[in-house]
Amino acid sequence: xxxxLPGATLAGWIDEGDxxxxxxxxxxxxxxxxxxxMDGVDFAVRPGPRLPPRLFVADMDSTMIGQECxxxxxxxxxxxxxxxxxxxxxxxxxxxxxxxxxxxxALLGGLDQKVxxxxxxxxxxPNPGASTLVATLKSHGVLTVLVSGGFTDFVHPIALQLxxxxxxxxxxxxxxxxxxxxxVGRIVDAAAKRGFAxxxxxxxxxxxxxxxxxxxxxxxxxxxxxxxxxxxxxxxxALAKVADGIIRHHDLTALLWMLGIPRREWTD
Numbered sequence: 001x002x003x004x005l006p007g008a009t010l011a012g013w014i015d016e017g018d019x020x021x022x023x024x025x026x027x028x029x030x031x032x033x034x035x036x037x038m039d040g041v042d043f044a045v046r047p048g049p050r051l052p053p054r055l056f057v058a059d060m061d062s063t064m065i066g067q068e069c070x071x072x073x074x075x076x077x078x079x080x081x082x083x084x085x086x087x088x089x090x091x092x093x094x095x096x097x098x099x100x101x102x103x104x105x106a107l108l109g110g111l112d113q114k115v116x117x118x119x120x121x122x123x124x125x126p127n128p129g130a131s132t133l134v135a136t137l138k139s140h141g142v143l144t145v146l147v148s149g150g151f152t153d154f155v156h157p158i159a160l161q162l163x164x165x166x167x168x169x170x171x172x173x174x175x176x177x178x179x180x181x182x183x184v185g186r187i188v189d190a191a192a193k194r195g196f197a198x199x200x201x202x203x204x205x206x207x208x209x210x211x212x213x214x215x216x217x218x219x220x221x222x223x224x225x226x227x228x229x230x231x232x233x234x235x236x237x238a239l240a241k242v243a244d245g246i247i248r249h250h251d252l253t254a255l256l257w258m259l260g261i262p263r264r265e266w267t268d
Contacts, residue, residue: 019257044245044258053212056137057197060148062216063233064130069154072123076115079107093218093238097189109181116153129251134162135267147193194222
């Protein structure tokens with residue numbers, strides 16, 4: 001890789017043949033652009049020394065899990081295509097997240113609450129490497145938080161399954177055992193995700209350089225920009241532009257390589 005990346009010097013292997021550290025004598029932005037054009041390469045570029053994270057904040061849908069929960073839930077209501085189209089535009093940053101969420105949730109009005117449990121069991125699965133990533137970070141003393149613009153009915157059980165310490169998400173309104181088509185309380189949007197991370201950092205007396213964050217869509221941009229190391233997992237273009245690292249080819253354990261953690265230190 002060094003010959004394809006001007007100013008790069010191999011500093012050492014993390015896992016020989018799979019993951020390596022490079023020292024780059026040049027502009028970080030130029031290095032990101034060059035790395036992004038290399039086939040099969042996931043990468044993280046950050047100036048200065050690599051600092052161990054103290055806080056990990058992760059998006060859930062299409063990041064820690066492989067689905068968009070609201071799209072799968074809409075399938076039960078017969079509106080999946082319509083809802084999925086709105087979801088995609090929101091994740092691309094083309095729509096205001098709160099308005100897009102309200103529009104999609106309204107289509108779920110009247111759906112039996114029991115469908116939430118059925119959908120979770122039948123459709124929602126963690127992405128490969130998710131449990132190893134969380135377990136390994138926790139073994140290194142990192143506080144792990146799952147924050148989502150989705151719904152507590154999905155986020156809470158996934159957070160428990162993967163071992164996250166905390167979670168934050170939206171709440172669906174229910175009356176008489178059916179969804180009303182609305183939500184309860186404040187909306188967890190892009191600003192709320194960042195604000196949640198900022199409050200934890202302040203409470204733990206930590207700076208942004210201690211924050212490791214990962215997401216996939218435009219509503220993760222403020223969080224990723226805040227982080228000392230912000231990574232996009234299969235990111236939409238709006239997020240890829242601001243992320244320090246990109247994972248497109250490997251599973252979520254690639255984030256551990258970005259932290260310099262070799263396989264022998266991974267925890268299942």
